[in-house]
Amino acid sequence: MRSIYLVARRDYLGYVQAWGFWLSLLLTPLLMGLGMMAPSWAAASQPTRYYTVIDQSGNFASALRAELDQDRIQTARITLDPVGVMNGEPSDKVQTFDAAIDRGASIEDALEEAGGSTVDLPQSDFVYVDPPATTQEDIQPWLLGERLVETPAGSQPLFAAIFVPEGGNEIEYWSENVTAQNLLSKVRAAERTLTEKRVFEEAGVSPQILDEADARARDVTERKARPPSQAEAGSQVTLADRAPFFAAVLMAFLLWFLIFSVVNYLLMGTIEERSNKIFDSLLTSVKLPHMLAGKLLAVLAVALTLMGVWAIGATVVTNAFSSSMPADAREMMFTVISAVARPGLLVPAVLSFVLGYLMYGAVFLALGSLCDTIQEAQTLMTPLIVLLMVPMFMIVVAISDAESPILSVMSWIPIFTPFLLILRIPAQPPLWEVSGLLLLMIAATLLVLWLAARVYRAGAVHGAGVGDVGKWFARLVPGKK
Amino acid sequence: MTSSVPLAMEDVTKRFGFFTAVRDLSLTVPQGSIVGFLGPNGAGKSTSLRMALGVLSPDEGTARLFGAPPNIHSLRRVGFLPEERGLYKKMSPRAIISYFARLKGMSAGESRKRADELLEMMGLAEFGRSRISKLSKGMSQKVQILAALAHKPDFLILDEPFSGLDPVNQQGLEDLIIEEHKRGATILFSTHVMEHAERLCDSIVMMARGRKVFDGTLDEAFGALGRAVLIGVSEGFDLDAAMTAKGFPENEMQGDLWRVSLPPGRDAQDALRAAIDAGAPITSFRPLEARLRDVFVSLVSDAEADDLRQTLAADSGKVEAA
Numbered sequence: 001m002r003s004i005y006l007v008a009r010r011d012y013l014g015y016v017q018a019w020g021f022w023l024s025l026l027l028t029p030l031l032m033g034l035g036m037m038a039p040s041w042a043a044a045s046q047p048t049r050y051y052t053v054i055d056q057s058g059n060f061a062s063a064l065r066a067e068l069d070q071d072r073i074q075t076a077r078i079t080l081d082p083v084g085v086m087n088g089e090p091s092d093k094v095q096t097f098d099a100a101i102d103r104g105a106s107i108e109d110a111l112e113e114a115g116g117s118t119v120d121l122p123q124s125d126f127v128y129v130d131p132p133a134t135t136q137e138d139i140q141p142w143l144l145g146e147r148l149v150e151t152p153a154g155s156q157p158l159f160a161a162i163f164v165p166e167g168g169n170e171i172e173y174w175s176e177n178v179t180a181q182n183l184l185s186k187v188r189a190a191e192r193t194l195t196e197k198r199v200f201e202e203a204g205v206s207p208q209i210l211d212e213a214d215a216r217a218r219d220v221t222e223r224k225a226r227p228p229s230q231a232e233a234g235s236q237v238t239l240a241d242r243a244p245f246f247a248a249v250l251m252a253f254l255l256w257f258l259i260f261s262v263v264n265y266l267l268m269g270t271i272e273e274r275s276n277k278i279f280d281s282l283l284t285s286v287k288l289p290h291m292l293a294g295k296l297l298a299v300l301a302v303a304l305t306l307m308g309v310w311a312i313g314a315t316v317v318t319n320a321f322s323s324s325m326p327a328d329a330r331e332m333m334f335t336v337i338s339a340v341a342r343p344g345l346l347v348p349a350v351l352s353f354v355l356g357y358l359m360y361g362a363v364f365l366a367l368g369s370l371c372d373t374i375q376e377a378q379t380l381m382t383p384l385i386v387l388l389m390v391p392m393f394m395i396v397v398a399i400s401d402a403e404s405p406i407l408s409v410m411s412w413i414p415i416f417t418p419f420l421l422i423l424r425i426p427a428q429p430p431l432w433e434v435s436g437l438l439l440l441m442i443a444a445t446l447l448v449l450w451l452a453a454r455v456y457r458a459g460a461v462h463g464a465g466v467g468d469v470g471k472w473f474a475r476l477v478p479g480k481k
Numbered sequence: 482m483t484s485s486v487p488l489a490m491e492d493v494t495k496r497f498g499f500f501t502a503v504r505d506l507s508l509t510v511p512q513g514s515i516v517g518f519l520g521p522n523g524a525g526k527s528t529s530l531r532m533a534l535g536v537l538s539p540d541e542g543t544a545r546l547f548g549a550p551p552n553i554h555s556l557r558r559v560g561f562l563p564e565e566r567g568l569y570k571k572m573s574p575r576a577i578i579s580y581f582a583r584l585k586g587m588s589a590g591e592s593r594k595r596a597d598e599l600l601e602m603m604g605l606a607e608f609g610r611s612r613i614s615k616l617s618k619g620m621s622q623k624v625q626i627l628a629a630l631a632h633k634p635d636f637l638i639l640d641e642p643f644s645g646l647d648p649v650n651q652q653g654l655e656d657l658i659i660e661e662h663k664r665g666a667t668i669l670f671s672t673h674v675m676e677h678a679e680r681l682c683d684s685i686v687m688m689a690r691g692r693k694v695f696d697g698t699l700d701e702a703f704g705a706l707g708r709a710v711l712i713g714v715s716e717g718f719d720l721d722a723a724m725t726a727k728g729f730p731e732n733e734m735q736g737d738l739w740r741v742s743l744p745p746g747r748d749a750q751d752a753l754r755a756a757i758d759a760g761a762p763i764t765s766f767r768p769l770e771a772r773l774r775d776v777f778v779s780l781v782s783d784a785e786a787d788d789l790r791q792t793l794a795a796d797s798g799k800v801e802a803a
Contacts, residue, residue: 003553006583014571277567281628284534284561285584287553461536462497 003286007294008301015265015302024261029310048124049159050151051183052131054139056166061128063190064162068126072107080114083332126183127151129158136163136174143176162187243339244426245402251340251349252395252422254307255356260388262303263357263364266295267377270368270456279460292453296361303357349422351438355445356418360388362445362452369459370468391419398423411437414444485512486548487559487636487667488533493542495528502528504691506542510636510669515662517678518671519773520688521781526671527564529688530640533669534561546636557586560634564641564671566625570614574600574624577613578631585632592631599627603653619650626654630661637661639670643677655681675773685773689781702776708743710752711735713765723759724752738765 015021053061077098081091090098093114100110129149133139139161141147148155160175160183171191173184197207224241273279282291322330340346363384371377394416397404402423411420421437458464488510495503503525510516520526531537533544535551546555568577575596582592600609603623613621622645630637639658643651658681662668672678678685685702687695695702714720720739721732729752731742741752749768756763 003584006580010569010572010580014569017571272569273567276570277563277565278569279567280531280536280563280565281561281567281581281625282584283536284556284559285581461531 003290004294004297007282007286007291008297011269011295011298012301014269015298016305021302025306025309028261028306029313046125048153048156049126049180049183050129050149050156051126051160051162052129052139052149052158053162053164054131054134055162055164057164057194060162060164060171060190060194063194064187065128067186067190067193068124069107072124073101076107076111080111126159126186131161132158136161136172139174143174145176159183240335240339243335244342244345245398246336247339247345248349248402248423248426249395249399250336251345251353252391252398252419255349255353255422256388256391256395256419258303258307258353259357259360262299262306263361265299265302266361267364267368267371267381268374269295269299270365271371271374271377274369274459275372283461288453288457292362292365292449292456295365296358299361300354300357345422345425348425348434348438352418352421352441355441359415359418359441359445359448362449366452366455366459369456370465372465376465387415391416394420395423403427412440414440417441417444486510486545487512488544488546488638488669489548490529490533490544491542493529493532493539493544495525495532495537496540502691503532503539503688506688506691506693508686508693508696510667512667513662513665514683515658515668515670515681517682517685518669518688519673519675519678519685519777520671521673524688524781525691526688527640530561530638530669530671534559534638557632558635560585560629560632560637560666562626562629562637562639562642564644566622566645568613568621568625568628571612573610573612574605574616574620574627575609577624578628581628582631585634587632595631595633596627599631603627603657619646622646623650623653626657630657630666633664633666635666637666637668637670639668641672642670643672643674651677675777679773687777687780694780695776699773702773708749709769710741710743710749711738711765711767711769712741712752712756712761712763713738714756715762715764718762720756720759720761723761724755727755727759729755740769 053064055061077090077094078085080093080097084091084094097110097114100113101107105113129151131139132142132147132149139158142149142158143161145157149158159177160173163172163174165171171187173187175183197210200210201207221236223236273282286294318333367377367380367384371380390410394407394410398407398420401407407420407424408429410416411424417437417440421434421441425434455464458468486509488508490506490508493503493506494501506525506529518526518530528537532539533546533551534556535544535546544551546552547558549555572580575593578596578599579589579592582595583589587595597606597609600606605620605623605627608616608620613624616624626639626642629639637658642654642658646654655677658668658670668681670677670681679699682699684698685695686693687702712720720741724730724732724739724741729741729744729747731744733740741756743749743752753763753766756766
């Protein structure tokens with residue numbers, strides 16, 4: 001045990017003293033934070049664009065404005081009650097807001113009526129201006145930026161002009177910018193809405209009847225069937241029911257991310273030892289299994305250090321901002337965290353994490369022992385990285401359906417089991433299946449460790465290289481020697 | 482079971498595919514001795530040493546360290562300098578020496594104290610906390626040697642310890658080996674530089690083409706080559722007849738001089754006395770000093786010739802069979 005500790009300690013200190021570790025430690029949360037904030041920043045930094053409608057039909061401009069307001073209306077609803085809106089059970093505030101909008105109130109007035117006037121709504125990205133010209137030919141200088149339109153914010157370029165003829169076959173959308181498609185899609189949606197109304201009117205159905213039909217449609221309430229032992233929880237579906245799925249996706253992603261990022265340390269560390277020709281000195285000082293255990297432990301400790309520091313950082317940040325966080329959002333966060341802490345999810349997740357780490361870590365150690373250079377390692381890494389992308393796709397599948405049959409089948413492939421077992425746990429698979437998957441994972445990990453030790457010995461002691469892997473596979477082909 | 486014999490190898494053979502790197506090697510390194518393990522490149526020295534340490538497993542035969550198959554406990558009594566030098570480039574000499582000493586069982590404090598002591602002794606104290614990557618190749622090599630002996634091993638195995646060192650550092654290493662020997666360590670080192678073996682060793686083992694071609698003391702090695710003297714006499718005197726009569730029957734002309742071989746138990750003084758007694762008109766006399774290099778070249782050449790003969794015989798056998 002002492003030699004395992006000494007190897008682990010040396011490797012751990014070697015890793016944490018490297019620049020790469022500090023970059024991972026500091027940049028990962030920073031980049032993740034930036035990644036999460038990017039959409040809202042992008043939305044906030046979106047310049048206000050000005051459009052005009054040359055509308056011979058008379059009602060298209062207002063229909064388009066209503067479409068453009070839809071995003072802001074939804075943002076306002078979520079801001080008023082995030083949990084209720086996500087669960088499809090809007091609070092009284094949201095219902096008041098919806099009623100005001102239905103009466104034709106502006107978003108700002110509807111918010112004030114619902115008691116959410118303090119909500120800071122983003123400005124609309126597209127603002128209507130009166131047409132500076134009425135024909136396609138005459139409006140070109142404004143669209144090309146040669147002339148500017150007058151707006152409350154001063155003189156601005158015209159982003160788009162929509163020509164809506166009275167009758168005719170097509171609406172023309174003119175703009176110099178062909179990459180920003182938001183306004184174009186809103187134009188199409190507005191036309192669709194107007195056409196639906198027109199067609200119903202032509203059929204003798206008034207728009208009021210359509211609205212009434214919408215209003216009279218009954219709500220569909222989602223209910224959860226529970227065993228009698230959980231009868232007191234009621235049948236209503238709450239966030240607590242969904243939290244384990246969110247937590248499982250989070251944990252599977254965390255495992256994937258950690259394996260993907262820290263096992264590289266094992267690969268690089270072993271390549272360094274091979275190229276530094278240090279194996280003989282080590283192997284006459286420590287048993288090979290102890291050496292491998294020490295190395296795996298060191299990188300696990302690096303992973304735990306990263307996770308620990310990030311967790312502490314997240315707690316500090318959360319505490320610092322919890323007072324300014326909406327109560328509903330706080331409740332949602334604590335519900336997910338408490339779902340993570342449930343033993344039914346936590347125990348298999350921790351086992352999956354440890355076994356998954358050992359399995360992939362041992363593979364990377366073995367690969368490193370065969371390589372003299374990073375370039376050689378990359379030739380062997382590519383198929384592994386492709387393999388590691390599969391669980392990522394499975395996480396996407398699990399987000400839409402955690403009980404998908406493909407998840408059930410693929411969870412029995414040992415290299416994917418660690419990730420997919422975590423994803424399946426919230427769906428409460430039968431005990432025999434969970435036990436079977438855990439046993440399979442343990443057996444597969446032991447087999448991989450045994451094989452990795454043999455490959456490591458071949459690389460470290462006998463100097464076997466990448467070429468020998470090719471020869472070994474060639475020998476498996478019948479008729480080849 | 483422990484034994485006082487640091488290393489005993491019996492009929493050890495190691496093959497890599499169709500190539501036999503070491504064949505039927507038996508050797509014993511007695512406690513307290515300095516044994517030179519000699520042989521040309523590719524003779525099987527490093528493979529033998531790696532088998533002795535359990536890094537490689539022999540295909541046949543046994544290797545025993547202190548009476549037991551090599552294991553982590555017996556290896557703790559061994560210090561090993563591998564042929565392929567290597568250290569962690571980002572660590573400091575002090576940290577590396579201390580690390581290997583701790584792996585061999587020393588406590589943290591003791592290992593650091595020992596590292597400082599050794600670095601001071603080898604004139605590397607000022608570089609003790611520098612990164613290995615900042616040191617010269619010779620300095621790094623000295624650090625690795627220190628790492629091998631930091632835990633005060635009973636048995637030091639040094640594979641080509643002098644290669645890569647300049648003459649000053651080679652002398653320093655010789656001194657260090659003598660110091661370790663005085664401390665009580667048994668030492669086995671491989672080399673193909675004969676002068677080091679001549680100066681340091683009690684006995685030598687010579688390898689050629691994977692086989693042991695000699696195992697004995699330095700005197701026995703010189704004896705294997707045969708000793709002789711060169712005597713010059715005035716023209717017309719038959720030295721061969723005179724020396725044969727005095728019990729020196731193997732004589733031959735080499736240029737202007739007679740090469741008189743010394744039979745077992747007779748030395749150069751005896752030969753000179755015999756020539757004078759025979760009334761030889763001596764013009765010059767020179768004992769031929771046997772050098773280990775000559776013994777080495779002779780034995781290796783014999784082994785290679787033998788090997789070649791065996792290969793040819795095997796080939797001709799195949800031809801006849803065909």
